[in-house]
C-alpha cells in the first residue's frame with residue numbers, strides 16, 4: 001500500500017488562455033490520481049465542510065482509501081496562481097490555509113504498516129509527523145517547494161536525511177545546495193542521506209542520481225500544454241506507484257518509474273485539474289510509454 005499525504009485544494013488557475021475557479025487540486029490529489037492507477041493507495045489529508053461531494057467521490061471512484069481524510073469545520077485549503085506565457089513560471093496570487101492551519105495528521109492504525117510513503121508537498125514538519133507514526137516503510141519519497149526552502153529550512157534538511165528519495169525541480173535543487181550544476185546539486189543532496197535524488201527539469205524531462213547510476217529521461221513531447229499545475233506531483237505519483245507495483249526500488253525500477261511518472265504527468269498538463277489524468281486509460285498510457293522509450297533509442301555508434 002502507498003500512503004499519501006499532502007494538500008487537497010481548491011485551486012483558481014489563470015493561464016494565458018483561460019481561467020478556472022475551484023478546480024480540485026493539491027499535491028496529494030495529483031499524487032493519488034497517479035498512484036491509484038498502479039497500486040493500493042490510502043490518503044491522509046484534510047478538507048473543510050465546503051469541499052464538494054463530487055470531489056470526495058472522485059477519490060472513492062479511483063479506489064483510494066479515504067479513512068485518513070479528515071473533514072474539519074472551516075474552509076478547504078485554497079491556492080491561486082497565474083502562469084506566464086511559457087506555462088512553466090507562475091506567480092502565486094494567494095494561499096488560504098483554511099483547515100490546513102491546524103492540521104495534525106493522524107494515521108489510522110490500519111495504515112501504519114504501509115510499505116510505501118509519498119510525502120507530497122506540505123510543510124516539512126507535517127511530513128516528519130507522518131514518518132514519526134509509520135512503522136518501517138520500505139521506501140519513502142518526498143517532494144517540497146521553494147516556500148519551505150525559504151521558511152522551514154532546518155526541518156526540510158532533517159527531512160531530506162530521513163527519506164529514501166527526494167524529488168526536486170531544477171530551481172529547488174540549486175536553492176537547496178547553492179550549486180549551479182544540477183549534477184553537483186544532486187551529489188550534495190545525496191550526501192545528506194537519500195539513496196536517490198530525482199531532478200525534474202520541466203519540459204526537458206528528469207534525471208535520476210543514485211550512487212554511480214545516472215539516468216536522463218525526456219519529457220513526453222506535447223504540442224499543447226494547457227495547465228502545468230500538478231505535473232510534478234503526478235510525476236512523483238507515477239514514480240512511487242511503479243515502485244510499489246514492482247515492489248522494488250532498485251535503479252532499474254526507478255528508471256522505469258521515471259518514465260511512468262513523465263507519461264502520467266503529460267496527461268495532467270492537458271487539462272485543468274485531474275480531468276485528463278482521470279480519463280487516461282492503460283491503452284493511452286502504454287502508447288505514450290512506447291513513444292517515450294523510442295525517443296532516446298539509438299543504434300550502437302562506433303567511429
Ligand code: AMP
Nearest residue numbers: 007009025026079121229230231232233
Ligand atoms: P505543482 O504544480 O506540482 O507545484 O503542484 C500544484 C499544487 O500544489 C496545487 O494544486 C496547489 O493547490 C498546491 N500547493 C500550492 N501551494 C501549496 C502549499 N504552500 N502547500 C501545499 N500545497 C500547495
